[in-house]
Amino acid sequence: MSIKILSDSACDLSKEIIEEYNIDILPIIVIKGDEEYLDNVTITPEKVYEDMRNGQTYKTAQIPPNAFSDKFSEYAKNGDSIIYIAFSSGLSGTYQTSLFVRESILEEYPNFDLDIVDTKAASGGFGLIVLQAAKLAKEGKSKEEILKAIEFYKENIEHIFTVDDIEYLFRGGRVSRVQAFVGGLLNIKPVLHVADGKLVPLEKVRGRHKVFKCMLDLMEDRTKNANLSEQVIGITHGDDLEGALKLKELIIERFGAEKFVINMIGASIGAHSGPGTIALFFLRENYEN
Structure with missing residues (x-):
């Protein structure tokens, strides 16, 4: 059956x-x-x-x-x-x-x-x-x-993501009003991951270029026992295909990855993360079928 x-x-x-x-x-x-x-x-x-x-x-x-x-x-x-x-x-x-x-x-x-x-x-x-x-x-x-x-x-699944506007995390209760206000003024982009099924902040970085570098550094640190060229890498985005494709390009250059699944973040999550969110997903260890 x-x-x-x-x-x-x-x-x-x-x-x-x-x-x-x-x-x-x-x-x-x-x-x-x-x-x-x-x-x-x-x-x-x-x-x-x-x-x-x-x-x-x-x-x-x-x-x-x-x-x-x-x-x-x-x-x-x-x-x-x-x-x-x-x-x-x-x-x-x-x-x-x-x-x-x-x-x-x-x-x-x-x-x-x-x-x-x-x-x-x-x-x-x-x-x-x-x-x-x-x-x-x-x-x-x-x-x-x-x-x-x-x-x-x-x-073994890893989630690393960033939001374009920290205001949306405030609305969802993830940061304080002061953090959201100051972050907006300074163009601070939070980098978060998922631990035990919950969102956890990791870093605060100024500007998207540095955010992507931070995400790739975390990816490298967390895949020491994996071959990323043999994995399917996931990238989702909040109506920002250009950003998702840029992240894909950087991953290919740095890790030689070849297989990707790229899709827009649906409304059920996007309602909380907001437009411009970029999220990256991979395995700490390769799956052997």
Whole structure:
């Protein structure tokens, strides 16, 4: 029996990849005022970034229980074998909701074969985990093999990112009003990573050129046991393809990397990080299939 991969829109994979690997995606809710939208379904990231540049504020809400219930019931009725790969529990309550709904579905369908994984990852790091699982599923690998690969990626995935306007981190509670004000005046770009599924500041750098150098220095320091030319490197951006391509060029020059997945950050994360965000994802150690 083939394994079906279910995930959510915070994985920031392109429509082409989602279709090629038959990944099922549940959209996170995006909110502007009294209006609710479904990430990448009824609202596009481009629209969100355009509005944010014009002073609009967006919020997000986790996937509601009924969405999980409908999807899980559909799979259970079909007798499908499922892995739901979830957005970090440190950044969203979606994972916990899925566990709660699974228990109620199992009461009705006790033989439903469903595994749920908290990736402790976000955006392109989350996406690389989902993509690897979907590739293995397409190759006909067993559920045990796929779950083992997911666990390896979870333990080794690195996230390094920067935001263009520190104001958005203030709105999300990541920096104080004073830090945001001073950072804006001085053109300070924070460099952050994800630790145990949560956002953690690392450095404060002035100007994008120095930010990219800092990101690459961190990449080098964290991949001493890896060959980056054999990895798929993830880059996501907040409506700044030019910046993403510049970072790609620098990575190729410095590390000889050859394989990249580049995509726009979806509304579910972009609503908090803002336009101009650039994020980099890679493995500390190479995965051996």
